[in-house]
Amino acid sequence: MPTLTMRVTVPLLLLVSSVLSGCSSTSSNGDAPLNQGNWPFCTVFGLICYALDGDDDSDGVHDRRDVCADTPANTPVNNSGCPLPQYPVAAAAPPPEPAPEPTKTETIVLSDAGDVLFAFDKSDLSESAKASLTEISQRLKGSTLTSVQVAGHTDSKGSDAYNQKLSERRAHSVATFLGAEGIPAEKVSEVGYGESQPVADNGTDEGRAQNRRVELHVTH
Incomplete structure (x- = not known):
């Protein structure tokens, strides 16, 4: 008993x-x-x-379970003590390019309907035309000027060929004056259209005065 x-x-x-x-034992697999x-x-x-059951590498996983010993300090690890996979940080997308400012255009018209631009059958600028162009030049110099095209036009008196040449000479006179007023030459172009683009009736004095004109096609 x-x-x-x-x-x-x-x-x-x-x-x-x-x-x-x-x-001393466990059914865990680590x-x-x-x-x-x-x-x-x-x-x-x-x-x-x-x-x-210590933690020599201080990774938070005890040595008996630590599959990866001597993990460097401050390394993120899984429950087995092995470093977690590290993925490269995706580079930040560059900021979008600012949209270009929209192009601005304007047309400035000087014609014989106001003050006379040129003497009859001449390409020399009148004093009133010079005064108007000086004022226009000062405004263009103070803007973000991209280009200015000087277009010469005539009325229908005379032959087509003669009026074409006359319109070209008058456009050249205006372009030259703008350059003298400080508008960069590389931004100025010139063209003559003769009598091909009337804006009024060439059968009247008033209409012909409107057709004798110089147009400044300005782009900012």
């Missing part, structure tokens, strides 16, 4: 064996969180297990 001592000793040995078994979380029954003996 078992003695009292044996009846007490056997359960005690079973308890100690169970606790130590819980501290993917579980920190080891002490898998030992709910490890109390006093668990402290001994924890102390023996």
